Amino acid sequence: MKPKEVKDWMNRRVIYRPSGAAYRLTAYIYRQDRNAQPVYQAELQDLTAESSVLICRLQDVDPEK
Structure with a gap:
């Protein structure tokens, strides 16, 4: 993702x-x-465990198709 x-x-x-x-x-x-x-980094929230987040590089994230 850009x-x-x-x-x-x-x-x-x-x-x-x-x-x-x-x-x-x-x-x-x-x-x-x-x-x-x-x-550039992104914070991603887990959909099943909503109190869990993942910090990752923005380039490792893709829009859902």
């Missing part, structure tokens, strides 16, 4: 690519590494 797509997919079902599991996109995190390069 940063431009986050607004359209917020609070909707997305796919976490490494596991292929469905999650809900609940937050977008922008950080900078030590070299001032942007690091």
